[in-house]
């Protein structure tokens with residue numbers, strides 16, 4: 001028996017797009033921060049290209065930001081066209097303010113798929129619009145296959161903190177297939193010399209009566225590489241004691257390696273590190289060349305965020321710590337003895 005529909009979505013359904021089964025046409029939401037493309041959007045583009053059809057990028061934002069994104073995006077491999085919508089109301093984008101625009105673009109269109117990186121904005125935007133259009137949304141896919149004959153798309157995605165892989169097929173009766181893409185599973189789309197795609201402007205939707213207004217944004221500033229895309233990560237867990245010890249112990253090593261800093265949830269919950277540094281099921285998913293875990297037990301929720309790293313180095317006092325099951329190099333030792341020696345060696 002179908003479940004009752006939540007009141008939030010009880011508005012009349014919008015006109016749906018029924019696209020030809022044989023010609024996929026993806027709309028890629030190109031997320032960016034103040035004009036700098038989110039690296040995950042480039043991986044989402046690679047995934048969208050694997051559908052085997054056209055890919056139109058959608059850029060939304062304030063004028064200056066949109067022009068710098070368009071400048072970079074027009075030469076990206078796999079993109080066939082670009083749409084943009086420019087308004088001061090989109091300067092600090094909220095799902096509430098962008099979803100009416102996305103609905104407008106999709107109504108009556110020929111798009112077969114809507115794709116995005118799972119940024120905090122898109123994680124709210126895509127399911128919101130999918131629900132309004134009465135279609136499902138599949139999150140954080142790691143592979144896809146589109147059958148042009150039947151019009152169905154089959155995705156894989158990790159479930160149970162990465163301990164199982166679900167295979168999900170959306171049949172052709174799903175008129176628009178929404179999905180977000182796990183960045184670590186797809187290479188970033190490169191630029192192609194001299195390439196330029198057609199660009200079309202879309203009028204913004206008036207959202208002046210939106211009940212949600214952006215007030216302010218506070219960014220955690222850091223000179224270290226961005227954790228999500230860093231090629232080296234140095235992470236610490238509960239035995240780092242407090243914020244001062246966490247910083248004094250791990251930052252010199254991270255700086256010597258040119259690495260980003262990560263943390264277990266225990267370290268984040270105890271206030272040693274900012275929430276944005278959490279690695280794991282409820283934090284960031286990373287797959288750097290080198291992941292170093294100091295005093296991290298290796299709970300499944302932590303492994304879900306780092307086990308695809310190319311080289312995992314773990315230092316833990318407990319020889320039975322589960323982190324050693326995924327580590328390429330394991331050291332049963334006290335991190336307070338190991339880390340200073342590593343820093344010393346690296347300085348030499």
Ligand code: FAD
Nearest residue numbers: 237238239264265266280281282283295297301302317335
């Ligand atoms: P502990 O489990 O306390 O481990 C500390 C380790 O340090 C131990 O193995 C110990 O032997 C070792 N140690 C102690 N002293 C030293 C020393 N001096 N030198 C070397 N080693 C030492 N966790 C995440 O990390 N990320 C997530 O995204 C996440 N999401 C979660 C979601 C849910 C729904 C739930 C229920 C839990 C989640 N957790 C997550 C929490 C997870 O289950 C663990 O509790 C957490 O990862 C433990 O952090 P830890 O390894 O730092 O601490």
